[in-house]
Amino acid sequence: MSRLRRRPAVTTALAFLVLLAVVAVLASWLAPFDPYQQDLDAINQGPSGSHLLGTDDLGRDVLSRLMHGARVSLASSVLAVGAALVVSVPLGLVSGYVGGRLDSVLMRIVDGVQSIPPLVMALTVAGLLGPSLRNIVIALAIVFTPTFVRLVRGQVLAVKEETFVEASRSVGATGAYIVRRRILHNIASPLVVQVSVTLGFGLLAEAGLSFLGLGIQPPEPSWGAMLNRAYAYIFETSWGLFPPGLAIMLTVLAFNVLGDGLRDTLRGGR
Amino acid sequence: MTGAGPALLEVEGLRKSFPGRRRRGRGSAEVRAVDGVDLTIGRGETLGLVGESGSGKSTTGRLVLRLVAPDEGSIRFEGREVTTAGRQELRALRRDMQMVFQDPYSSLDPLATIADVVGEPFEVHERLPKRERDERVVGLLEQVGLGATHLRRYPAEFSGGQRQRIAIARALALNPKLIVCDEPVSALDVSTQAQVVNLLEDLQATHGLAYLFIAHDLAVVRHASHRIAVMYLGRIVEVGEAETVWREPKHPYTEALLSAVPVPDPAVQRARKRIILPGDISGDDDSPGDVARPVGCRFHSRCPYAMDVCREVDPAPFPVPGGWAACHLHTDGPKLAGTGVAGLPAPVLTP
Amino acid sequence: MTAGDAVPADAVLEVSGLTVAAVGRGRGRDRDRQDPLPLVQDVSFRLAPGETLGLVGESGSGKTVTALGIMRLLARSLRITAGSVRLQGEDLVQASERRLRAVRGNDIAMVFQEPMTSLNPAFTVGNQIAEAVTAHTGMPRAAAWQRAVEVLELVGIPRAARRIREYPHAFSGGMRQRVMIAMALACEPRVLVADEPTTAVDVTIQAQILDLLRRLQAELGMAILFVTHDLGVVADVCDRVCVLYAGQVVEQAEVHAFFDRPWHPYSAGLLDAMPQSCPPGGRLHVVAGTVPTPDALPAGCRFHPRCEHAQDACSATDPELLPVASGGLARCLRQHELHLGDGAGARS
Numbered sequence: 001m002s003r004l005r006r007r008p009a010v011t012t013a014l015a016f017l018v019l020l021a022v023v024a025v026l027a028s029w030l031a032p033f034d035p036y037q038q039d040l041d042a043i044n045q046g047p048s049g050s051h052l053l054g055t056d057d058l059g060r061d062v063l064s065r066l067m068h069g070a071r072v073s074l075a076s077s078v079l080a081v082g083a084a085l086v087v088s089v090p091l092g093l094v095s096g097y098v099g100g101r102l103d104s105v106l107m108r109i110v111d112g113v114q115s116i117p118p119l120v121m122a123l124t125v126a127g128l129l130g131p132s133l134r135n136i137v138i139a140l141a142i143v144f145t146p147t148f149v150r151l152v153r154g155q156v157l158a159v160k161e162e163t164f165v166e167a168s169r170s171v172g173a174t175g176a177y178i179v180r181r182r183i184l185h186n187i188a189s190p191l192v193v194q195v196s197v198t199l200g201f202g203l204l205a206e207a208g209l210s211f212l213g214l215g216i217q218p219p220e221p222s223w224g225a226m227l228n229r230a231y232a233y234i235f236e237t238s239w240g241l242f243p244p245g246l247a248i249m250l251t252v253l254a255f256n257v258l259g260d261g262l263r264d265t266l267r268g269g270r
Numbered sequence: 271m272t273g274a275g276p277a278l279l280e281v282e283g284l285r286k287s288f289p290g291r292r293r294r295g296r297g298s299a300e301v302r303a304v305d306g307v308d309l310t311i312g313r314g315e316t317l318g319l320v321g322e323s324g325s326g327k328s329t330t331g332r333l334v335l336r337l338v339a340p341d342e343g344s345i346r347f348e349g350r351e352v353t354t355a356g357r358q359e360l361r362a363l364r365r366d367m368q369m370v371f372q373d374p375y376s377s378l379d380p381l382a383t384i385a386d387v388v389g390e391p392f393e394v395h396e397r398l399p400k401r402e403r404d405e406r407v408v409g410l411l412e413q414v415g416l417g418a419t420h421l422r423r424y425p426a427e428f429s430g431g432q433r434q435r436i437a438i439a440r441a442l443a444l445n446p447k448l449i450v451c452d453e454p455v456s457a458l459d460v461s462t463q464a465q466v467v468n469l470l471e472d473l474q475a476t477h478g479l480a481y482l483f484i485a486h487d488l489a490v491v492r493h494a495s496h497r498i499a500v501m502y503l504g505r506i507v508e509v510g511e512a513e514t515v516w517r518e519p520k521h522p523y524t525e526a527l528l529s530a531v532p533v534p535d536p537a538v539q540r541a542r543k544r545i546i547l548p549g550d551i552s553g554d555d556d557s558p559g560d561v562a563r564p565v566g567c568r569f570h571s572r573c574p575y576a577m578d579v580c581r582e583v584d585p586a587p588f589p590v591p592g593g594w595a596a597c598h599l600h601t602d603g604p605k606l607a608g609t610g611v612a613g614l615p616a617p618v619l620t621p
Numbered sequence: 622m623t624a625g626d627a628v629p630a631d632a633v634l635e636v637s638g639l640t641v642a643a644v645g646r647g648r649g650r651d652r653d654r655q656d657p658l659p660l661v662q663d664v665s666f667r668l669a670p671g672e673t674l675g676l677v678g679e680s681g682s683g684k685t686v687t688a689l690g691i692m693r694l695l696a697r698s699l700r701i702t703a704g705s706v707r708l709q710g711e712d713l714v715q716a717s718e719r720r721l722r723a724v725r726g727n728d729i730a731m732v733f734q735e736p737m738t739s740l741n742p743a744f745t746v747g748n749q750i751a752e753a754v755t756a757h758t759g760m761p762r763a764a765a766w767q768r769a770v771e772v773l774e775l776v777g778i779p780r781a782a783r784r785i786r787e788y789p790h791a792f793s794g795g796m797r798q799r800v801m802i803a804m805a806l807a808c809e810p811r812v813l814v815a816d817e818p819t820t821a822v823d824v825t826i827q828a829q830i831l832d833l834l835r836r837l838q839a840e841l842g843m844a845i846l847f848v849t850h851d852l853g854v855v856a857d858v859c860d861r862v863c864v865l866y867a868g869q870v871v872e873q874a875e876v877h878a879f880f881d882r883p884w885h886p887y888s889a890g891l892l893d894a895m896p897q898s899c900p901p902g903g904r905l906h907v908v909a910g911t912v913p914t915p916d917a918l919p920a921g922c923r924f925h926p927r928c929e930h931a932q933d934a935c936s937a938t939d940p941e942l943l944p945v946a947s948g949g950l951a952r953c954l955r956q957h958e959l960h961l962g963d964g965a966g967a968r969s
Contacts, residue, residue: 322824
């Protein structure tokens with residue numbers, strides 16, 4: 001951690017993300033306006049004294065919607081990555097350590113899932129289950145799982161050959177013990193890096209899907225949906241694109257910079 | 271006298287092959303790493319297993335512990351057959367037989383504390399509460415010259431010699447009767463080697479441990495072992511008391527090996543009878559190569575004293591005082607009949 | 622300061638006061654740790670034509686840094702901060718990179734420990750040798766390939782004309798080491814720097830390689846700087862010995878004299894720690910403690926915390942490298958009082 005302190009870009013990114021998380025959690029208290037409150041006399045206005053970031057096409061305060069939207073965007077990304085991890089880590093561990101036919105079968109299944117384009121997957125899920133936050137999370141989790149499974153499996157394959165694993169076997173340790181106590185913490189760092197980068201990607205994906213109308217439904221605020229609304233009025237005022245667009249960009253950038261920083265610092269992995 | 275009484279470990283006819291790569295379209299695709307190994311180790315005895323790369327000595331060590339499953343052969347530990355042991359029995363056996371590995375830099379989990387590393391055997395077999403585990407670990411660390419202050423540290427904070435000591439401490443945890451040391455000092459500097467070897471000897475005296483001491487450095491093996499077995503291409507070619515093998519080798523390969531170990535005295539070293547073997551084990555110098563394994567003695571293509579019979583018949587072990595040697599020189603040709611090879615005149619060798 | 626032992630004045634390689642330090646460690650807020658950290662300090666020795674000098678030390682002694690320093694192949698974070706390296710009179714430390722490229726491989730060549738990593742796996746062996754030849758001599762390609770065949774035969778690779786078209790992975794470890802030596806010799810350098818060339822190979826292959834080096838030296842009149850930690854190898858091939866400890870030369874001697882009577886306690890410790898020095902059934906002699914790291918050097922004599930013969934003065938004064946009666950040099954305050962070593966005879 002002390003090494004991280006030496007890289008201002010990374011610490012800035014981390015600080016930004018922490019701040020964002022705080023804002024997302026406390027949005028109800030921090031937001032100046034009710035995000036659903038419409039004011040049809042003041043639509044599509046630029047920044048002003050009362051509305052720091054202006055208003056959207058229904059007169060709702062952009063800043064407040066941005067804050068509440070952060071909750072949705074972050075949550076969907078975190079939940080999607082979390083769900084993917086819950087499924088992929090055990091699968092990757094077992095597949096990598098046990099190997100053999102189990103590994104072959106699992107990998108072919110993973111190949112199959114991975115060959116479906118993410119967008120098609122999202123459309124299918126939305127089509128089958130209806131558009132909503134929950135279903136975006138499911139779709140994204142499915143999309144992320146193959147990458148994580150491969151990553152975990154690859155790391156396990158490498159660590160499995162290390163002498164200290166053989167040493168544990170020679171002491172009489174079972175496979176479960178070895179995976180739990182010897183392998184798991186040795187594969188953590190590349191996984192952490194991948195998680196960080198994927199969180200950024202998840203955010204982008206949620207924004208994109210909401211933009212397409214597949215995700216969060218109005219009047220719920222989400223960054224992607226806000227972009228969608230602002231896009232419709234692009235010839236009258238382009239201002240509406242900036243707050244959600246910048247928010248998305250900065251957050252994804254922060255996740256990526258954090259991921260880079262972690263990768264450089266946590267050289268423990270392979 | 272060590273080794274008195276029933277043998278601790280008896281190995282017979284051990285064989286193990288690995289699928290290999292085709293080398294320049296020659297030979298089978300299989301590598302016979304261990305090809306018929308017999309050995310015994312008595313209680314409290316150190317058997318040195320010497321050989322170069324490709325000799326199969328490391329594989330033999332792993333087979334004894336059943337880290338690798340043998341293709342054929344029998345391994346009896348205190349009379350119990352290891353090769354057919356079920357899971358429970360194998361776990362019990364693992365308490366009695368332990369291993370110390372060659373590379374101190376990769377044999378300890380870099381992200382585990384010393385307490386975790388040395389305490390692992392306790393976790394696996396006895397499920398002790400943490401306090402008690404740590405106490406036992408401290409006891410072990412003290413036996414190898416480390417202490418309680420090292421408990422919470424990580425392997426990266428220790429030198430190669432210290433890490434080997436940590437590995438030895440772990441091996442001692444369950445009071446084993448046999449420790450297989452796979453090149454325990456090869457990766458260490460000379461002065462550190464001495465420390466570790468002395469430690470192993472001290473522990474043997476205190477605990478009555480037996481060792482299978484696998485190494486390629488004949489000088490260290492001679493010092494550390496009671497008996498020595500010399501391996502070449504998957505088979506043992508000579509066994510005997512350490513001093514005897516060192517001073518009076520009965521097999522040409524042993525003689526060549528000894529000849530290659532430099533003597534730390536320039537005058538003597540430069541005046542010695544030298545045997546420089548042509549080529550190497552893989553036959554890379556276009557000699558037929560022993561890997562192709564035609565009939566006959568596996569050493570014949572490089573042997574300075576090779577005779578016709580050596581090309582055709584695989585020599586049987588010939589008893590010599592204190593052991594045996596598998597070489598036709600004891601039964602044919604200039605009949606050594608159990609005496610040392612060095613007595614033969616220096617052979618004419620193609621470089 | 623000059624190396625004063627009995628070496629003819631026409632040294633082909635003369636290293637004087639060589640000091641190599643690690644620079645630029647720490648970034649940003651660690652700027653206060655910017656002082657260069659010496660890894661090798663004030664190393665001097667000479668090499669005469671046709672002579673083999675053993676540069677001996679354990680890990681952390683600085684022997685590889687010295688060898689790389691001589692070749693000017695140090696990593697960027699290391700720098701030569703003092704001293705000179707004169708190859709046939711020309712100081713390589715002052716030479717431009719362009720001049721160095723002309724010299725390396727041509728007048729002075731290096732053989733490394735791991736043949737796996739020094740041979741380019743993507744090119745044939747012949748290609749690599751011919752490339753070196755062409756770069757230095759400007760020979761046309763056909764002639765360069767012919768030279769490559771010659772030099773492979775010289776190092777004892779059978780059917781060289783055929784094997785020259787093969788890739789490094791087709792050779793075994795010992796053969797690869799020979800190929801590396803062939804590459805180093807292709808342009809007939811005056812000096813060969815061999816950095817632990819036999820450490821990674823089996824002992825019987827080591828015997829072959831040492832035999833080869835001896836033969837080549839006799840045929841080509843080359844000088845060899847043989848970097849090693851193995852005193853047995855030193856006894857086999859070296860004419861003189863230079864012992865390094867914690868970055869300093871602690872002893873230099875002619876080889877027979879060295880084994881017969883070392884003048885520095887560390888040298889004696891190394892000799893005594895060898896298993897061959899131990900009578901059967903005895904305990905191996907141990908040099909207590911560990912080699913100090915460059916950033917934590919003891920005050921006074923760097924070896925004193927581990928030395929059996931240390932006295933109070935040893936922790937206060939850093940001894941100089943001074944001549945001893947046998948004609949060598951030793952860095953020990955007590956060198957005139959101590960009588961170390963029980964003679965080479967006890968070790969065979």
